[in-house]
Amino acid sequence: MIYSVKTIIGRENVVIEAIANKAKxxxxxxxxxxxxxxxxxxxxxxxxxxxxxxxxxxxxxxxGIIRTPxxxxxxxxxxxxKEIEIKLADGDIIxxxxxxxxxxxxxxxxxxxxxxxxxxxxxEVTVPIPVTVNAGLVKVIDAIKKEE
Numbered sequence: 167m168i169y170s171v172k173t174i175i176g177r178e179n180v181v182i183e184a185i186a187n188k189a190k191x192x193x194x195x196x197x198x199x200x201x202x203x204x205x206x207x208x209x210x211x212x213x214x215x216x217x218x219x220x221x222x223x224x225x226x227x228x229x230g231i232i233r234t235p236x237x238x239x240x241x242x243x244x245x246x247x248k249e250i251e252i253k254l255a256d257g258d259i260i261x262x263x264x265x266x267x268x269x270x271x272x273x274x275x276x277x278x279x280x281x282x283x284x285x286x287x288x289x290e291v292t293v294p295i296p297v298t299v300n301a302g303l304v305k306v307i308d309a310i311k312k313e314e
Contacts, residue, residue, distance in 0.1 A: 168210050168241065169218045170232040175207040177227035182209055184225045194221050202244035210241060252277075252301045254284055259308040262286075265299060277301065 173181045178201045189196040198212040211218045215233065222228040254260070254277040262270045272286030275296055284301045287294045 167214060167235040168212045168238060169215060170236055171209050171211055171218065171222055172229040172232070173207055173209055174227040174229065178207070178209050181222075181225060181228050184228075185209075185211065185221045188221055188225070192220070196221060200241065200245070202241070204244060210236060252279070252282070254301065254304070254306065255310055257310040258306050259289070260284070260286060260304040261307050262299060262303055263305050264303040267297060267299060268303075271307065272297070272304075 171181070171185075182199050182201055185196065185199055188194065194213070194217050196211060196213040196217060199209060200212075201209045211221065213221070215231070215235075218231055222231065254274050256274055256276065258274040260272055260274060262268055262272065267288070270288050271290055272288045274284055275287050276285040278284075279301075282301045283298050284304055285296050285298045286304070287296050
């Protein structure tokens, strides 16, 4: 069964960590704990009601349980990975927002959509070197306008 646990908004992850630690220490049979980012003030715990009650007892920021079990179908839409359309074109100026080249700026040389990879030439280096990074780790700073 999946139960909704009310929390203080913004403290969902703190409650999750506290429940997970308590479950580990006391061997509570909790199968999963989920917090969809779109839902504020609630987390979802997969376990029997008595185990969820025991898990949240004396946990700061946990405010109670909605005792009606939640069908998993209602949570499925929050558990699917979101498809993000990445639009990059040769010549775009980008900034790397993650990984070992974080903070570096570069010019797009090649974007392979199927592999979700972008080859960039770093701008602020003495010798421009082509580097291939995951397209999810870049943001466009200055897009090249295409003539229509």
